[in-house]
Amino acid sequence: MNKPIILGIGGAVVGVVVAFAAFTFLMGGGGETVVAAPPTEPVNVAGKLGPHLTLTDRVFNLLPEQGSDKTYIKLQTVVEFETYDERWAYVLGGCGGEAHGAIFGGGATGDLMVSAVPAGSAAPLADRTSGGETVDPCEAEEHALMTEFEHEIGSGMQLIEDAVTTVVTGHTASEIASPEGKEALKEEIKHAIDELIHEPKVHRVLFLNFITQ
Known part of the structure; x- marks a missing residue:
C-alpha cells in the first residue's frame, strides 16, 4: 500500500x-x-528612421535681407533621437528581413523620404482592432515603439517646436539657401534641442519641406 x-x-x-x-x-x-549586455553605442541605422518626432509643417518669418521685403520659409522638420533599445535594433534591422521603416536618401541633402516594405519578414498577423485586416508584425512593433516614445517625450514636443522656431527665425533666406546653409541650420536645431532635452540625444535633423518665398 x-x-x-x-x-x-x-x-x-x-x-x-x-x-x-x-x-x-x-x-x-x-x-x-x-x-546580455545592453548596446554601448546607438543602434540607429544609416538610411533608416529610428525613434523620431515629425514636427508641424509651418511657415516661419525669416530675418529680412538688407533693403528687401520680408521673406518666409515653409518648413517641416523631423528630429530623430539616439536609441540603445534592442527592440529598435531589431526593427531597424528589418525584423530578420532586409529592410524596414522609413528610408531617407536620394536628395542632395539626404531628405527624401521613401517607404520601404520589409523583405523576408514573418507571415502577417491578424489585426484584431481593424476587422480582421492583416498587418505586418514588424510594422506593428515599430508602431508600438513609436507610441511608447511619443508618450515618453510628452510635453517636450512643444519645447522642441519652440526651439526650432527660435533657431529658424534668427536667419535670413540667403544664410540657409545653400546646401551648406541647410546643414548648418540642422546642426543649430540639433544643438538647441539637446540643450532642452538632455536625454535622449538628437541623432540627426531632417527637412521634409523647405520652401522659401
Missing part, C-alpha cells in the same frame, strides 16, 4: 533535480544570472 507514495516521492525528487539543473543551466552554470 505504501509503494505508490514512495514512487510519488521519488518522482517529485527527480522533478526537483531536473528543475534545478535547468535553472542552473539558465543561470550560466555558476548560479549567476546571465544577462
